[in-house]
Amino acid sequence: MPIDRRPLREQIREELLGRLDRGDFAAGTDINEVALAAELGVSRTPLREALITLAGEGVLESTQGRGFRFAPVSRKEFRELCEIVAGLEALALDRSDPAYLREIAPELLRLARDFPDRIAEQHVIERHDDEWHDLLVSGCRNERLIDLITSVKAGLRRYAHLLAGDDTPLEREAAEHCQVAELLMAGDRAAAGQALRDNWVNGMERMMSRIPAS
Amino acid sequence: MPIDRRPLREQIREELLGRLDRGDFAAGTDINEVALAAELGVSRTPLREALITLAGEGVLESTQGRGFRFAPVSRKEFRELCEIVAGLEALALDRSDPAYLREIAPELLRLARDFPDRIAEQHVIERHDDEWHDLLVSGCRNERLIDLITSVKAGLRRYAHLLAGDDTPLEREAAEHCQVAELLMAGDRAAAGQALRDNWVNGMERMMSRIPAS
DNA sequence: ACTATGAATTCTGAATACAAAACACAGGAG
DNA sequence: CTCCTGTGTTTTGTATTCAGAATTCATAGT
Numbered sequence: 044m045p046i047d048r049r050p051l052r053e054q055i056r057e058e059l060l061g062r063l064d065r066g067d068f069a070a071g072t073d074i075n076e077v078a079l080a081a082e083l084g085v086s087r088t089p090l091r092e093a094l095i096t097l098a099g100e101g102v103l104e105s106t107q108g109r110g111f112r113f114a115p116v117s118r119k120e121f122r123e124l125c126e127i128v129a130g131l132e133a134l135a136l137d138r139s140d141p142a143y144l145r146e147i148a149p150e151l152l153r154l155a156r157d158f159p160d161r162i163a164e165q166h167v168i169e170r171h172d173d174e175w176h177d178l179l180v181s182g183c184r185n186e187r188l189i190d191l192i193t194s195v196k197a198g199l200r201r202y203a204h205l206l207a208g209d210d211t212p213l214e215r216e217a218a219e220h221c222q223v224a225e226l227l228m229a230g231d232r233a234a235a236g237q238a239l240r241d242n243w244v245n246g247m248e249r250m251m252s253r254i255p256a257s
Numbered sequence: 258m259p260i261d262r263r264p265l266r267e268q269i270r271e272e273l274l275g276r277l278d279r280g281d282f283a284a285g286t287d288i289n290e291v292a293l294a295a296e297l298g299v300s301r302t303p304l305r306e307a308l309i310t311l312a313g314e315g316v317l318e319s320t321q322g323r324g325f326r327f328a329p330v331s332r333k334e335f336r337e338l339c340e341i342v343a344g345l346e347a348l349a350l351d352r353s354d355p356a357y358l359r360e361i362a363p364e365l366l367r368l369a370r371d372f373p374d375r376i377a378e379q380h381v382i383e384r385h386d387d388e389w390h391d392l393l394v395s396g397c398r399n400e401r402l403i404d405l406i407t408s409v410k411a412g413l414r415r416y417a418h419l420l421a422g423d424d425t426p427l428e429r430e431a432a433e434h435c436q437v438a439e440l441l442m443a444g445d446r447a448a449a450g451q452a453l454r455d456n457w458v459n460g461m462e463r464m465m466s467r468i469p470a471s
Numbered sequence: 472a473c474t475a476t477g478a479a480t481t482c483t484g485a486a487t488a489c490a491a492a493a494c495a496c497a498g499g500a501g
Numbered sequence: 502c503t504c505c506t507g508t509g510t511t512t513t514g515t516a517t518t519c520a521g522a523a524t525t526c527a528t529a530g531t
Binding site for chain 3: 502503504505506507508509510511512513514515516517518519520521522523524525526527528529530531
Binding site for chain 3: 322
């Protein structure tokens, strides 16, 4: 097997994002660099590099002399991020090859119908949802756009653990995904894009109440 | 006056972007950290932090063990970036307060008509163009979106010096800006958004020939 | 009792030092 | 002559150290 030869800062970044998913960090709290570096078993240098990357993605904030802190969550920001991702994914759909979209539409439909039931664990559901969205935009030739979507979605990870346990909207989510897939199968990319945007907006509204008011 | 108390990495980032505008760096070339740090009069640590930030914005690329290099320019990437910014600015317009847009429309129109003539220096033209676009999206309440647009536009700076001296499309650019302003004054935000997207696409097509084929 | 001041402490920001990987080039085997 | 290999050099990646800013806490003055 090829051993892991990526820079430490990337591994650290992913580790921190993983912990974020699990809700290990309280939003709004300051980060103690020496403590966190010791905990991760690395020095402050690559840790700070990872923190700077995350700050660039909006996951963290930094203030001169006071270091980094996890950006506090807010309904306003959640709404902003969802709006952006919705716009970007719709754009990606628009810049995709229509033939390819028709090709993957059946798989998208299958995934949407296989949506895990409410018994499933939260991270399984998230994984499944991510998989669907990743496949959806996989036909986009605009590589920078794909990277950008990934980056913006990193900011949404801070909200993941807040949304855990709310299984009511699962059917809605699955149904909306089905609709997008069916529109793609019919070849109506514009309508699919609109349905996708609606899916994001609806999902956002469904989740909004679970975010503490700032 | 308040003295400059921003972190070095930010000042370095701006200095590098400024040099990029002036075409001081050849695209695709490797960066020697010690040499550049010495030239800037700083140590490698904040320099690397700035480089990592710029890599996150797509201005630089990094490879394990080989450091950073200015990402090579290509028509493909230029097209991708323009598509993204077009989509994001149109989204920003869509998320703006219509009343505010009508309010600033006259100023937008005035700016568009005051477009500097072809005698003006390149950076004056760019400054003017930036000012117009900044004002256009200034009514957007989505702060994250504004930041994102700024970040993606940083990637476009690598192309600025390539586009210098091409004064033919100036009237086209000005005319298209006028049209957007007039549509906004009429209160037709959707049409203005479409005109804005067209402006980006047209501008991109006009510039495309000046970018060396990869 | 409360505020202001200042020293001690903690932490970040930046510089330097060290380790390891990539590169360049010379020399030898085929 | 070509290709491989090994050694020396350069450059990056990471760790450590140093300096200075922010915070805390105690104390003195009102």
